[in-house]
Amino acid sequence: MLRALAVDDERPSLEELLYLLNADPRIGSAEGAGDATEALRRINRALESGPDGPEAIDVVFLDIQMPGLDGLDLARLLSGFARPPLVVFVTAHEDFAVQAFDLKAVDYVLKPVRKERLAEAVRRAAAQRGTAPRIPVHEPDPDHMAVELGGVTRFVAVDDITHVEAQGDYARLHTDRGSHLVRIPLSTLEERWRSRGFVRIHRRHLVALRHIGELRLGAGTVSVLIGAEELQVSRRHARELRDLLMRRTTS
16 A cells, blocks of 8 residues: 655645545555655655655655745655655646656646546556556547546547647647647557548647648748648658648549
8 A cells, every 4th residue: 555645835735635645545644744845854754764664655746836845846856866755746737747747757636636536646656656456447538538627637529639749758739729738648649540640740740631721832841731820840751741631632
C-alpha cells in the first residue's frame, strides 16, 4: 500500500484531498503539509528513515501555486534526490502541465478534484511502485478522445480535431471551438489515426486532411491553411502530403 503526503497551502483543499486519499484502499496512510518547505522537511526525514522506515513516503500529491517555495520548485529539488518519492501534481491551473511532466510527474490532476480522477492518479502511482493489482485494460474509444477541463472529463470527437501539436510528452488537440492538452505522444496519435486521414506534416504537427483548406507553395516553402491558421510543412513530408491531397481530390 502507498504512503502519501499531500501538500497544499489552502486548508479546505488539503483536507478534501486527504479525505479522498484515505478513502482509497491502495493508500495505506496519508498525511498533510501546509506548504512546500514543510513538505521538504518531512521528505528529508522520510529518506533518512529508509524506504521501510516509519516516516517513509511513496508519493507526494503536490499543489503548484503556493507562497514561497512552490510545487514546481519542490519537484525540481526532489528530482535531484537519489531515492525521491513519486510526484502527482494537483492544481487548478492547466498551464503548468508540460513543465510538470518534464519533471517526470506521474500525473497532473486538475481542481476541483474528482474522486474518479484522483483514483486514476493513485493507480498510476501504485503501478510505478509495483503495488497495483492486475486490472484488465480496455481499448480506447476510437471515435473520441477524453480530455480534462476544470476537473471535468469531456469527450472530443476525433472527426472534430483539425490538427495536433506536439508539446513534449503532451499533445495539444485543436478543434474549431478551442484546444485541449492530453498526455499522449504525437507519434502515438499519428499511428492510431493514420487510417482516419491524419498525416504528419512536421515533427511538431499532425493534421486532418479533411480540414486542410489550402495548400500553399512558396519560394522553397510549403504550408497548409487550416481555418485561419497557417502551418509549415517540412521538406521530408511535403511530397507525401501533396500526393495524398491529389488522390483525395481525384477519388
